[in-house]
Amino acid sequence: MTEEAMDWFIRLQEMPDDGRTADVFKGWLAIDPRHGEAFERIEGLMAMPALREASRRDAARLAATRPPRAGQGWMKHAASIAAVFILVLGYVQYPALLLRWQADHLTQAGKQKIVTLPDGSEMLLNTASAVALDFADGKRHVRLLAGEAFFDVRPDPAHPFAVTAQFSETTVKGTAFAVRSEDNEDVILLERGRVAVSRLTAPMDEVALEPGQAVAADAASISKPGAFDPQSALAWREGRIVFQEESFARALGELDRYYDGTVLIASRRLETLNVSGSYRIDDPATAILTVAAAVGASETRLPGGLIILY
Incomplete structure (x- = not known):
């Protein structure tokens, strides 16, 4: 920004x-x-x-x-x-x-990276993401510095696996889950296993998740667990992004995370429209223009990767 x-x-x-x-x-x-x-x-x-x-x-x-x-x-x-x-x-x-x-590992816009962690667990970094690792002296700790990551954790009851982000810490012993750190909140989505999520500033404020549940944490609170659709929310692992009656502005914001440039919406009319569909994220510029065409937006492309939609 x-x-x-x-x-x-x-x-x-x-x-x-x-x-x-x-x-x-x-x-x-x-x-x-x-x-x-x-x-x-x-x-x-x-x-x-x-x-x-x-x-x-x-x-x-x-x-x-x-x-x-x-x-x-x-x-x-x-x-x-x-x-x-x-x-x-x-x-x-x-x-x-x-x-x-x-960062120990990071990705650029539009790129993903698979990392085998020192304990044998697997981490998939999404676009524009970064992590720092601490696996010394039996610890299993990952700090999400930016972006989003999915973890498939190798079971080790004697050594809990923890992921901290801006506002939260997620603790597990063996499970598969995703953590996303945004401007104002952390979002944790559990695919399988069990995790406990707490706020960094209030460790006693803890929520337990069941498979298929998600929770959000910010500077002031942590939400109640709620259901999510893994096929949509975690589609990025398969190189796709899925929108279901999503606002055009939010959809563009999601696609912009994968685009190594800038997208501007120059018409308030577009912001009131909704879009649905599944889009490939390996070519974000094409996905952006496809979504724009779906709502009848016109485009102007300028040097430096600037796309103006109106």
Whole structure:
């Protein structure tokens, strides 16, 4: 989301008087209130005195690499902008760099990875996911840093297997289950066996799951167990994603997790529509355009993997 906001900041700087760009930008803001928050963060970052001073110094250094010529005063301005964006890019990419430093295994957008863990258990990492492992001294612990993973755990009653995410810890002895960490909650889905799920900040707040049940945990609470459809919820293990009367905006959000680019919905009309179907995730761009065609959306594809739907 920060990268999208950065992209919009650059586009608006380049085309401040372009009416169509302004209209599409307003549509992007309307999609999700977090878009406006991310854009405000970028604006605030660009206004930081320390950043401006650093960019001024880098601009002077860049401009000094070649002698000035008549009519090229704009180069100083361009160099200043370039220096600012280099610094901002570092700020934007810092979370990803930190994730790489922490993770033992990770996947890029649109990729999956099968990992045999030190105890013989098997883990399947979904798109844009990362984990850190701790199997020292008899421990069996996985920390889900981002994204989603499915675990087929080798039974070992003497050494419980635990997965922690943002808000939750799932403890098992031998079972198969999935954990997904999103912006505001963790979701745990049990395929077989038994697990106990607790909140990290309140370990006594624990829920036991039976096969076919799921639970969600956030910073404040943990939900009651509820049934889920494994054929839909876990279809990603077979390279598919299934929607059953899902809102167009949410469906696009799910597909966007597998797409190494950015998708913008520039029409509120589309957000009110629902979609159903099964789509391959090994070609997310085609899946996105297929879902868009199903609701009669038009598309504009721009360099850098940007898809605008309206």
